[in-house]
Amino acid sequence: MECRLCLRSAPAESSVSIFSYPHPEFLVQRIQTCCQIQVKRDDGLPDVVCLSCKTNLESLISFRKACFRSNETSQLRLGDPLNINTEEILPEDVICDANPSLPTFHQQNCEISSKTLPSESKLILHTREKPLKCDVCLKSYSQRSSLISHEKLHSGIYPYKCDFCLKPFARKYYLVLHLRSHTGEKPYECKICLKSFVHKSSLVTHKKSHTGIKPHKCDVCFKSFIRKYQLVLHLRCHTGEKPYKCEICFRSFTQKSSLDSHKKLHTGIKPHKCDICLKSYSLKSSLEKHKKSHTGIKPHKCEVCLKSFTQKSSLQLHNKLHAEIKLHECDICLKTFTQEYYLVRHKKIHKME
Template sequence: MGDKPHSCEVCGSSFARKSHLWSHMKRHTGEKPYSCEVCDSSFAWKSSLFVHMKRHTGDKPHSCEVCGSSFAQKSNLLSHMKTHTGEKPYACEVCDSSFAWKSNFVSHMTTHTGDKLHSCEVCGSSFAQKSTLLNHMRRHTGEKPHSCEVCGSSFVQRSHLLNHMKTHTGEKPHSCEVCGSSFAQKSHLLTHMKRHTGDKPHSCEVCCSSFAQKSNLLRHMSTHTGDKPHSCEVCSSSFAWKSSLFNHMKTHTGDKPHSCEVCGSSFAQKSHLLTHMKGHTGEKPHSCEVCGSSFVQRSHLLNHMKTHTGEKPHSCEICGSSFAQKSHLLTHIKRHIGEKPHTCEVCCSSFAQKSNLLCHIRTHTGEKPHSCEVCGSSFAWKSSLFDHMKTHTGEKPHSCEVCGQSFGWKTNLLNHVKTHTGDKPHSCEVCGTSFGQKSNLMRHMKTHMGEKPHSL
């Protein structure tokens, strides 16, 4: 018993039978005499060829008595049974982690030893597992062998395909015990949990900002380096993140795959759809700690905060005017260059902003979608409703720094200030008389036309 007279001269392994030694020697010589006639794969052992052929025939003779799953090899069935029994016989002596399969245990041990024996011949990257190296190589070759039968999307790894399939089934088996949110992938749940715990283990060495995920830290670092490696082949725009490039490309293709089930609006990005949906639900999760105003998007809150701080970082190079938001600066620039790309199809009036055109259209349709809940008055523009509400509240937030007089509307304050400065920018072309307000000039013009202006 235990006698192994046949030894390998290469590595010293011993075997009870000479045939076993011959089979073993193929590992050293690389000999693979058994070839598959279907796909030309080669194998060192005939038994391996038989197992391989079942992939082509679809033969799965080994069935699980618990759930009915079938397998081509008995060893795969035995491994599968551990998912039902929960058996994890392979324990790590370093961190007490346990594994159902030896291969997982061996892979895990490399995390402690740091051993990376498998190197990429293209870029030199090293990996602890050969399977990881093979997956890495597909980045160089562009190979994506795992395809979705529903939509045709292809993936480098089978695990990525399995995760993708959940987008079609809607399956979200991983639930958060704190708030009940569900996720398709366990990794997404673990990332979500950090929001509850506040755990941010990944810190930036430049500005000390902390992040819950390493990927977010890597994205953040580009703000310091200015690196934008992802370029658009259509317009040469560059982006720091590949996801930003993908989203940008939709501006060229016009692809808007995400549709609103309420009003039918379509969006290029899912995040834009989710933001849009808040307009239907009325949800405004981002609140200002100074005045209590609420906003649908965090970016809107950040822009709003500048009204409290007075920050105006965006300056016009032509006239020096400053703005809190870059979009306001870009709109302002159009006034200098006279650009008005948005034209009304009814009267051919042109506007610098599309929002102004949409508001203008209401002068033709008579639409007044914004109603006062106090008196029922309706207005074409939301800003007009806000101004109207001051007649009910008596609010006068705009004060004169010279005399302290308060006004409900900023335009009234600006007109009032001219009484202190003596500024009269509105001149009569007939007699040359100047006025501080345009309304006063219009009233004056009636005296030349023989009209009797209405007395106040």
Template structure:
């Protein structure tokens, strides 16, 4: 009875002896203590994952059952957890409750803010074990490591070409489908990818920002420069003659 009346009076008399935070109910204090002890007494029988609270296990179980009881009243999309619906609603409302203290930019998710903050701090906690290059996101490190392993897990079923990212496969597939949603900013032509549209824009403006350090020849895309530099690498490995005469002439002009 005394504990029950304490709850009505909103007196927080149950205090954590580790951090000093207090609660109205002893059961809440017991749950909180698991933060310090790391105890996770609620196990999923399907996958073995453990949780601190019974309601967290209940929400997790929906991953296995496919149940999605939380539906968006605007677009009808459903979610397994109420937190997922809450985050989704920000797509419709435009709410960005996590602002950056340095530049003021707002984010819908706290994790997105965390990633953004690394732009200001310079923190790159994900380091490549092969070359030492650092990244702000684990996904960026994963993509980068494929440049060392040659792994291209996203395969086009029409051409057999492999890609390190699913987004690059999607862009490539638009070429086969004839889907060109990206308009050129300077003419009526449409392109499958924004990079192709940018390359054409440089043609219109006579901009060729990618210069070869060996012969000085310029290109309107980094891809064109990469392909060109392979010729120099081949010449070095075989002892072949230098760049064509017209290229050498351009260097001396």
């Protein structure tokens, strides 16, 4: 299939139909507005674009929006008599104003959006409708300010930088949250158990644990959860699904956060150091587990042999020895092991052979 914009051939799975994704006039208006090319059905020309051109088109639109907003902000700073409110500008408004001669699908949306009254905006919040959509990732929002704030992520501009680790952020809000990882600040405290949290949303979720209500139930083992995403993660232990794979060692994980933590092991950087024995770790959680070994306290005890452990995970692995559960099987000699660590160590024998 031949691309309408670059004329390069591409397989069908690497091409996008101009007149069908995700709206019959979605790509048509982008091409007409940004490239000044008239696109019509049955004009005898290619009716698909390759993924490369589609990505370039999205980048161009994101860049155009950033330029429009920067220009309007500069006019306001100079006291330009044009009364422009950047908070009220929709992405569709920017595209339509750039080429008013084209009666586009976006212009129709602009006319509808401009008639939205404050009372109607409040009604949208209550009905949970999200009529405003990001042109790049198609994520929807109920308020214009939320959409404008989100689109800054696509602009590639990160004006806020952390003074500790120099990590950049697109929004000041994200920087404030990130700084708490350095300062250890947890401003949101539960009044029942006095546990503190970095995010307000985490506190709201935590409070549900005190109610005892767990509406999301597993159909396999009937275990219940407070939040739906916890159930989704739990179901992977039944299905064996591990969608997140490390590109270096190809190890798979059920959660993205686990993969992100695992990747730090490959960097060789160990910024978290023990104050007692000066041993270093890549992950903060590993350091916290290590510190328990210095206290001498082993609260987790085996009910069979009464052996004690500092960590619950160590006790769970130990219990498999008594249960004789060997879930980890060697794909070469089919020998089974109770722990993955023993299987990895065993496979080294085959490599030597």
